[in-house]
Amino acid sequence: QQQVKQSPQSLIVQKGGISIINCAYENTAFDYFPWYQQFPGKGPALLIAIRPDVSEKKEGRFTISFNKSAKQFSLHIMDSQPGDSATYFCAVGGATNKLIFGTGTLLAVQP
Amino acid sequence: NAGVTQTPKFQVLKTGQSMTLQCAQDMNHEYMSWYRQDPGMGLRLIHYSVGAGITDQGEVPNGYNVSRSTTEDFPLRLLSAAPSQTSVYFCASSYSQTGTGTEAFFGQGTRLTVV
Numbered sequence: 001q002q003q004v005k006q007s008p009q010s011l012i013v014q015k016g017g018i019s020i021i022n023c024a025y026e027n028t029a030f031d032y033f034p035w036y037q038q039f040p041g042k043g044p045a046l047l048i049a050i051r052p053d054v055s056e057k058k059e060g061r062f063t064i065s066f067n068k069s070a071k072q073f074s075l076h077i078m079d080s081q082p083g084d085s086a087t088y089f090c091a092v093g094g095a096t097n098k099l100i101f102g103t104g105t106l107l108a109v110q111p
Numbered sequence: 112n113a114g115v116t117q118t119p120k121f122q123v124l125k126t127g128q129s130m131t132l133q134c135a136q137d138m139n140h141e142y143m144s145w146y147r148q149d150p151g152m153g154l155r156l157i158h159y160s161v162g163a164g165i166t167d168q169g170e171v172p173n174g175y176n177v178s179r180s181t182t183e184d185f186p187l188r189l190l191s192a193a194p195s196q197t198s199v200y201f202c203a204s205s206y207s208q209t210g211t212g213t214e215a216f217f218g219q220g221t222r223l224t225v226v
Contacts, residue, residue: 041219043201102153
Protein backbone atom coordinates (compact mmCIF):
# COMPACT_ATOMS: atom_id res chain seq x y z
CA GLN A 1 0.00 0.00 0.00
CA GLN A 2 1.67 3.15 -1.24
CA GLN A 3 0.78 6.01 1.08
CA VAL A 4 2.43 8.70 -1.03
CA LYS A 5 2.33 8.80 -4.83
CA GLN A 6 4.88 11.04 -6.51
CA SER A 7 5.13 12.05 -10.17
CA PRO A 8 6.84 12.32 -12.52
CA GLN A 9 9.60 9.77 -12.00
CA SER A 10 12.01 11.94 -13.99
CA LEU A 11 11.95 15.44 -15.39
CA ILE A 12 14.12 17.37 -17.84
CA VAL A 13 13.85 21.16 -17.77
CA GLN A 14 15.77 23.86 -19.59
CA LYS A 15 17.71 26.40 -17.58
CA GLY A 16 15.37 29.21 -16.54
CA GLY A 17 12.27 27.05 -16.84
CA ILE A 18 9.79 25.94 -14.18
CA SER A 19 10.07 22.47 -12.63
CA ILE A 20 6.88 21.00 -11.16
CA ILE A 21 6.71 17.82 -9.09
CA ASN A 22 3.47 16.45 -7.66
CA CYS A 23 2.51 14.28 -4.72
CA ALA A 24 -0.74 12.76 -3.51
CA TYR A 25 -1.43 11.11 -0.17
CA GLU A 26 -4.12 8.93 1.33
CA ASN A 27 -4.22 9.38 5.10
CA THR A 28 -5.79 12.59 6.36
CA ALA A 29 -3.96 12.16 9.68
CA PHE A 30 -0.80 13.55 8.07
CA ASP A 31 -0.20 17.18 8.96
CA TYR A 32 3.35 17.87 7.82
CA PHE A 33 4.40 17.94 4.17
CA PRO A 34 8.11 18.43 3.46
CA TRP A 35 10.19 18.22 0.33
CA TYR A 36 13.72 16.83 0.46
CA GLN A 37 16.55 17.28 -2.02
CA GLN A 38 19.23 14.65 -2.54
CA PHE A 39 22.48 14.95 -4.48
CA PRO A 40 24.37 11.83 -5.63
CA GLY A 41 26.26 10.12 -2.81
CA LYS A 42 24.62 12.26 -0.13
CA GLY A 43 21.76 11.89 2.29
CA PRO A 44 18.52 13.79 1.66
CA ALA A 45 18.27 17.32 3.08
CA LEU A 46 15.16 19.35 3.87
CA LEU A 47 14.34 21.87 1.16
CA ILE A 48 10.98 23.32 2.20
CA ALA A 49 7.95 22.18 4.22
CA ILE A 50 4.31 23.17 4.71
CA ARG A 51 1.54 22.60 7.26
CA PRO A 52 -2.11 22.15 6.17
CA ASP A 53 -3.24 25.50 7.61
CA VAL A 54 -1.82 27.34 4.57
CA SER A 55 -2.22 26.70 0.85
CA GLU A 56 1.14 27.95 -0.31
CA LYS A 57 4.64 28.54 1.03
CA LYS A 58 7.47 30.20 -0.84
CA GLU A 59 11.19 30.23 -0.05
CA GLY A 60 13.27 31.88 -2.72
CA ARG A 61 12.76 30.05 -6.00
CA PHE A 62 10.99 27.12 -4.30
CA THR A 63 7.22 27.05 -3.67
CA ILE A 64 4.96 24.41 -2.18
CA SER A 65 1.31 24.47 -3.23
CA PHE A 66 -1.04 22.50 -1.00
CA ASN A 67 -4.60 21.35 -1.74
CA LYS A 68 -6.05 19.81 1.41
CA SER A 69 -9.38 18.73 -0.09
CA ALA A 70 -7.67 16.93 -2.96
CA LYS A 71 -4.94 15.54 -0.66
CA GLN A 72 -2.28 16.77 -3.04
CA PHE A 73 0.76 19.02 -2.83
CA SER A 74 3.37 20.08 -5.32
CA LEU A 75 6.84 21.61 -5.53
CA HIS A 76 7.51 24.40 -8.01
CA ILE A 77 11.07 25.42 -8.81
CA MET A 78 11.13 28.76 -10.60
CA ASP A 79 14.04 29.82 -12.82
CA SER A 80 15.50 26.31 -12.61
CA GLN A 81 19.31 26.14 -12.59
CA PRO A 82 21.76 23.32 -13.42
CA GLY A 83 22.69 23.28 -9.70
CA ASP A 84 19.09 22.23 -8.96
CA SER A 85 19.73 18.92 -10.72
CA ALA A 86 19.09 16.33 -8.02
CA THR A 87 16.52 13.82 -6.80
CA TYR A 88 13.53 15.33 -5.02
CA PHE A 89 11.37 13.48 -2.53
CA CYS A 90 8.05 14.52 -1.09
CA ALA A 91 7.11 13.16 2.32
CA VAL A 92 4.20 13.11 4.73
CA GLY A 93 4.40 13.06 8.49
CA GLY A 94 3.23 14.56 11.77
CA ALA A 95 1.01 13.01 14.39
CA THR A 96 1.39 9.48 13.05
CA ASN A 97 5.05 9.50 14.14
CA LYS A 98 6.04 8.14 10.75
CA LEU A 99 7.76 10.18 8.04
CA ILE A 100 6.79 8.45 4.80
CA PHE A 101 8.50 9.33 1.52
CA GLY A 102 7.43 9.28 -2.08
CA THR A 103 9.36 7.38 -4.74
CA GLY A 104 11.41 10.37 -5.86
CA THR A 105 11.82 12.51 -8.97
CA LEU A 106 15.12 12.79 -10.79
CA LEU A 107 15.41 16.35 -12.06
CA ALA A 108 17.90 17.31 -14.75
CA VAL A 109 18.21 20.99 -15.63
CA GLN A 110 19.91 21.45 -18.97
CA PRO A 111 22.12 24.53 -19.48
CA ASN B 112 28.44 19.13 15.78
CA ALA B 113 28.93 16.07 13.63
CA GLY B 114 25.17 15.67 13.03
CA VAL B 115 24.18 12.10 12.10
CA THR B 116 27.09 9.71 11.66
CA GLN B 117 26.70 6.33 9.99
CA THR B 118 29.29 3.55 9.86
CA PRO B 119 30.43 1.80 7.79
CA LYS B 120 30.03 3.70 4.50
CA PHE B 121 30.37 0.54 2.41
CA GLN B 122 29.93 -3.13 3.27
CA VAL B 123 29.84 -6.42 1.37
CA LEU B 124 28.24 -9.40 3.09
CA LYS B 125 27.74 -13.00 2.16
CA THR B 126 24.25 -14.45 2.27
CA GLY B 127 23.44 -15.58 5.80
CA GLN B 128 25.94 -13.34 7.56
CA SER B 129 24.81 -10.91 10.20
CA MET B 130 25.97 -7.38 10.82
CA THR B 131 25.09 -4.14 12.57
CA LEU B 132 24.87 -0.76 10.89
CA GLN B 133 25.78 1.97 13.34
CA CYS B 134 24.04 5.34 13.66
CA ALA B 135 24.88 8.08 16.14
CA GLN B 136 23.64 11.65 16.48
CA ASP B 137 24.93 14.45 18.68
CA MET B 138 21.94 16.81 18.45
CA ASN B 139 20.00 15.36 21.40
CA HIS B 140 17.18 14.38 19.07
CA GLU B 141 14.42 12.14 20.41
CA TYR B 142 13.23 10.77 17.09
CA MET B 143 15.46 8.46 15.03
CA SER B 144 14.69 6.25 12.06
CA TRP B 145 16.17 3.91 9.48
CA TYR B 146 15.33 3.94 5.77
CA ARG B 147 16.45 1.92 2.82
CA GLN B 148 16.72 3.48 -0.64
CA ASP B 149 16.26 1.38 -3.74
CA PRO B 150 15.94 2.54 -7.37
CA GLY B 151 12.35 3.42 -8.21
CA MET B 152 11.20 2.70 -4.64
CA GLY B 153 12.22 5.90 -2.91
CA LEU B 154 13.00 5.87 0.79
CA ARG B 155 11.17 3.18 2.71
CA LEU B 156 10.92 3.28 6.50
CA ILE B 157 12.35 0.18 8.21
CA HIS B 158 12.12 0.99 11.94
CA TYR B 159 11.86 4.11 14.02
CA SER B 160 12.18 5.25 17.62
CA VAL B 161 10.52 8.13 19.47
CA GLY B 162 12.93 7.95 22.40
CA ALA B 163 15.32 5.74 24.35
CA GLY B 164 13.76 2.34 24.99
CA ILE B 165 10.93 2.82 22.47
CA THR B 166 10.99 1.41 18.96
CA ASP B 167 8.36 0.56 16.36
CA GLN B 168 8.12 -0.97 12.92
CA GLY B 169 7.95 0.96 9.68
CA GLU B 170 6.92 -0.18 6.21
CA VAL B 171 9.57 -2.88 5.62
CA PRO B 172 10.76 -4.26 8.99
CA ASN B 173 11.24 -7.93 8.12
CA GLY B 174 14.83 -9.16 8.47
CA TYR B 175 15.91 -6.19 10.59
CA ASN B 176 16.12 -5.53 14.33
CA VAL B 177 16.69 -2.30 16.23
CA SER B 178 17.19 -1.19 19.80
CA ARG B 179 17.53 2.24 21.41
CA SER B 180 19.39 2.07 24.69
CA THR B 181 20.60 5.70 24.55
CA THR B 182 19.33 8.90 22.98
CA GLU B 183 22.43 9.12 20.79
CA ASP B 184 22.60 5.66 19.20
CA PHE B 185 20.21 3.66 17.04
CA PRO B 186 21.88 0.58 15.53
CA LEU B 187 20.24 -1.52 12.81
CA ARG B 188 20.91 -5.25 12.86
CA LEU B 189 20.63 -7.59 9.91
CA LEU B 190 20.06 -11.03 11.36
CA SER B 191 20.75 -13.19 8.30
CA ALA B 192 21.60 -11.15 5.24
CA ALA B 193 19.81 -11.87 1.96
CA PRO B 194 20.49 -10.49 -1.54
CA SER B 195 17.14 -8.64 -1.31
CA GLN B 196 18.71 -6.51 1.43
CA THR B 197 21.23 -5.05 -0.99
CA SER B 198 20.47 -1.34 -0.73
CA VAL B 199 21.61 2.03 0.53
CA TYR B 200 20.64 2.53 4.17
CA PHE B 201 20.03 5.94 5.71
CA CYS B 202 19.66 6.86 9.34
CA ALA B 203 17.82 10.06 10.26
CA SER B 204 17.04 12.01 13.40
CA SER B 205 14.74 14.89 14.31
CA TYR B 206 13.97 17.02 17.32
CA SER B 207 10.66 16.27 18.93
CA GLN B 208 8.63 13.24 19.81
CA THR B 209 6.19 14.20 17.16
CA GLY B 210 9.46 14.40 15.38
CA THR B 211 8.15 13.78 11.94
CA GLY B 212 6.72 17.28 12.11
CA THR B 213 10.18 18.81 12.26
CA GLU B 214 13.27 18.70 10.05
CA ALA B 215 14.86 15.27 9.71
CA PHE B 216 18.65 15.21 9.44
CA PHE B 217 20.11 12.33 7.46
CA GLY B 218 23.43 10.57 7.62
CA GLN B 219 25.61 9.99 4.57
CA GLY B 220 24.31 6.47 4.08
CA THR B 221 25.70 2.93 4.12
CA ARG B 222 25.90 1.11 0.82
CA LEU B 223 25.36 -2.59 1.52
CA THR B 224 25.83 -5.39 -0.99
CA VAL B 225 24.81 -8.96 -0.16
CA VAL B 226 26.30 -11.61 -2.42
